[in-house]
Amino acid sequence: MFTSSQTPESPTPPAPSWAVGDHTVRRVDEVLLPAGTGPWLLPGATPDLVGRYPWLSPEFADGQGVLRLASHSFAVEADGMRVLVDTGIGNGKRRANPAWHDLNSDYEARLRAAGFAPESVDLVILTHLHADHVGWNTRADGDAWVPTFPNARYLTSRTEWDHWAGVDMEEARRQMFRDSVHPVREAGLLDFVDVADEGTDVAPGVRLLPTPGHTPGQVAVALSSLGESGLITGDSIHHPVQMAHPELCSCVDVAPGLAARTRNQVLDSLAGTSTLLLGSHFPAPTAGHVRREDGGYRLVPASSRVTRIGG
Secondary structure (H helix, E strand, C coil), rough: CCCCCCCCCCEEECEEEEEEEEEEEEEEEEEECCCCCHHHHHCCCHHHHCHHHHHHHCCCCCCCCCCCCHHHHEEEECCCCCECCCCCCCCCCCCCCCCCCCCHHHHCHHHHCCCCCCHHHCCCCCCCCCCCHHHHEEEECEEEEEEECCCCEEEEEEHHHHHHHCCCCHHHHHHHHHHHHHHHHHCCCEEECCCCCCCCECCEEEEEECCCCCCCEEEEEEEEEEEEEECCCCCHCCCCHHHHHHCCCCCCCCCHHHHHHHHHHHHHHHCCCCEEECCCCCCCCEEEEEEECEEEEEEECHHHHHHHHCC
């Protein structure tokens, strides 16, 4: 097992950002995940394998071939709408994973510094219903959990909801639904989207694309504006090492074979294009372009801007 030593920092650092046409995408950091995360999550990504790809170091792996991963959201300004993609682990949540248990991060302060005060968010997109993607759906209010984004519609795919509604979940997952999903639904803020094979638009220049395998109803989020495009991966790609080896699957993929096929399809569609790939667990530099290399793919990082919006 592994733990996180992250604590709130002061002052709040500014959020890196990227432009996709007129859309602005900001990375809102929660925590860097502890070193034990990589070997647990992607056991096939051994130090020997990682060491074969010098482009992974030092940003995406350390000198010993241990993967670096992070938890963050993407805050998107799209035609006047404020869209938040995934909400991280959350503070004060009871979790079986010690790295996620009773977290105390400055995520909300970072949101505000990025210009995304919780009450200003219009839309929250949940790529899938795992604990590290839904945690800030809610915040503590006394003994209750209440929606963090009271004026937003929360979206997830209907396939995702139907899957979890139909399985016998272990207690840790039931706890996550109790504190981070059900309160949003009970407040009337949770919507289920029927995602078509070709994708479904949910806001101007924001489209959900089906990327099943990690979970049955997981989606990626495609952004488009003024002829430019971007793609937020969700957990269809956990780490850039899976670009070099798309067959590498995570230990928590519901359908590993399907997850690998989905990843290959995503990477093949992006390779050699100008589409900006934004990794939902990629540490800085986080975003880049997909290029073919040595029978697989690699990420060529894209520069970000660092701006402070407010305090």
